[in-house]
Amino acid sequence: MEMRSYMARKTAYLAITLFAIIAFNFFLFRIMPGGPENVLVPKGSSEFIKDAVRARFHLNDPYPEQFVIYLKQVFTLDFGISAARWKNTNITEGLPQPIFNTVLLVGTGTVLAIWLGVSLGKFAAWRRGKPADTVGMAFALTFYSMPTFLFALVMLMLFAGELKWFPLNGAYGRGYEDMSILEKLASRLYHMVLPVIAFTIEVMAEYALIMRNSLTDVLTEDYIVTARAKGLSNKAILRDHAMKNAMLPVVTVAAISIGWVLGGDIMVELVFSYEGLGMLTWEAVNLRDFPLLQAIFLIMAIVVLIANFLADIIYMYLDPRVTV
């Protein structure tokens, strides 16, 4: 019963926040200097496109009416016309491909990062104060302090520019459309290696730091001493007693840091010219394609919101003590 009401409350908050994000996205592009006309209607385009954009965004109507129309459009996944990136065509048609590419990169990278980060954190925490801990944490701290684009740039220079082991840019090779499925897979994998490594190491550093801190905390608790006194093996203490509690902060932080993860993803995609959402953001900014930018921002915000919601639910299952 309690769990159900907790879920209901969380869902209600989700709905309210979702509405707030859509409203924020709507007003952000309208209250800025120069007004919506300046922001949404592309400069230097022909009168035909200008009229089309004005009609598409109903810029001649009062704001409340515009907002209702915008809400309707968002819920029917209609993001309007791209001003410059895909000249005068519907944004919704162009989005699936970049989203797929980004999900591939971020998905692989995040899974690897969590697995490696948790392992590294565990390794360092168990050897607290020893050289292995110092080296591991110095490694993690350095990568945590390093902007992702810098690390990606160094990797690009070393492995693509100097050694020429990997391609310099793109999510797949030339002539991708004509390849067989196996070739497509190979081409994708070959192009994904460097971006995934760059992304994974950057995100991994954060998880390693949190895991190490959380586990060192848990290892000083009394029940660990009790377990030790019972004569349990080190492995059993770590696996059955310490890790279960130490994982909780990792789950929370994993949810909160999705905004951070997205930033890392944008940088990695930018450096490797990987055709995903991050690259698209950059193109939209450079071309001053505000309708597209608006759509991308909305998608990113909603993804983060849903990820937070899921993390809350997972947290509740992991930690039954959570009070409602």
Place this chain on the structure above:
Amino acid sequence: MAVCNTEMKKLQSCERSSRFSAKAFGVVLFAVAVLAAAPLLGLMLAAPSLDGSDMRAHSFFAATVANAGSDQTVWIGNQTVLNATLTTSDYGWSELYYNWTFDDNGTHNRSGRVVPYSFSTTGIHIVTLTVTDPTNASSTDEVVITVVPKPVTGSNRTLHEGIDVLTITFNASLSEPKDLIVSYEWNISTKAGKLLAHLSGPVIQYSFNKSGNYTVTLTVTDSNGMAASKSVFVRVLPKPLFIVAHWIFTFIELPILLIAAYIVIGRWRKGSGLITKTDVEKARLQYKTFKKDWKIFKANRLGFSGLLILFMFLAMAIMAPVLSTVPNPDKHEEPNVPDPIDPRNLPPLQQNPLPPSLKKSIYTGWTHPLGTDHKGQDIYSLTLYGSRASLIVGLIATAISVILGALIGLGAGYFGKITDEVLMRVTDFFLVLPWFPLMIVLMAILGQKFFYVVLVIGITSWPSTARIVRSQVLTVKERQFIVRAQAIGASDGHIIKTHILPNVLPLIFANTVLLIAIAIFSESFLDFFGLGDPNVISWGAMLESAYEQEAFKGGAWWWIGAPGVAIVGMVLSFSLVGYAVDDVLNPKLRRR
């Protein structure tokens, strides 16, 4: 440059259509003849073609057809090029004789396939091309060259409101032909097309009293009735907002001055001296705690080395003009002195970056210990100057974020109930928004100014501070001395000011230091993304130019390495100091 007057256009098109119909008629006749003759010809030619005789002899239908090219409109005095290369003939063009006849101040003849010519009178000139082939058969074609007067308006201008004089003199007296121009008409309109003024005369004056983009169109008419117009664009930039132009004053100096004035006036009104005995006692106690904390801090080796690195960066930022190997950009008076920091005045010497070397470069004449970039700017000096931008952004953006976060956290934590609920929902909302994309969107909308970089980083990073402050306020609020203060009737403002703030602020200090690291990180990200201020030297912008010029392909490691090491060093040292301060201020963590 389509300059034309309507009357003439009509004339031209009418003439062209008549010529066209004549041509069309010829083509139809030709086609009919060919169709009728083809079977006949086939029979006739079957035998001779077998023995491979010269084919040209049979093509007696295809004569030479002259083509004088398309009609043109030119300004007087400008050269026009007459081109007959579209002429079709069975003979090679070197075998043909081309003759052009001009009716400009009498009749002139020129020969050649491509002929340049300058007209000396305005008007509609018909040029006749006659092409004669070796068999003396000839073909003619005509081309209409419209020669119009040449308006001279001067170049486009950009004015700054508040700096430049907004009254501009336009001088068209150099327009040609000088003696024959009868009228100068000026139309001044906004970019949207709204006509603001209509003036006439060779020299006019107009004041642009509002910022915006203007088009000034000059139309000159000469005694032959030929007219031509030309537009010049005037851009009047608005006066920058006071806050934007003097943002350091507004955000740092003014608040400090106001706080100082508030304290001094408060003391003066109470009638006590500026420094009382209690102040001395307080300072002594604070010094004592500080000494104790410093001892703990010093024991933390990582934190201490972080602090040392920070001092190094601070020294770099302050002494950049002294330390750099190239002249100081601030001291340049003459505009044409080549300047390795300001790219605008650099000579275009080389495309490739120079590698690090301790010798004087033969290209630039300066030492480049860390090499140069593609423009020949010194990487070492740029890295030194870049530390200024990072430190300023780090400190001021964090100040904005801490002030915002502290206000909201204090309000939520102290007043509780509905205030807490509303403020925390707002905080959660901003915590959920992905802040890198949010920064990108805000910067894209606001525009690339250093002030906006600081502001955007400041207002996107406050939610975490608000949460921490609120939780600290909640624990402090339950303490006995707050309850006692409330019992003797102290006001909320007084309690917050004298009891809560002093107990909360030190605890969020560690968080503040970590925020600085994140702000510097964000600034370099925005610069790398291409959204930073292009006029500010920063590490992110250096990396961006290295990436754009593909330094990674050419192996210019110094170009990526120097700013890269600097960013990592600064962010890392702030993080280390932050963790160490956390260790000192939150004793609970110390057992780790």
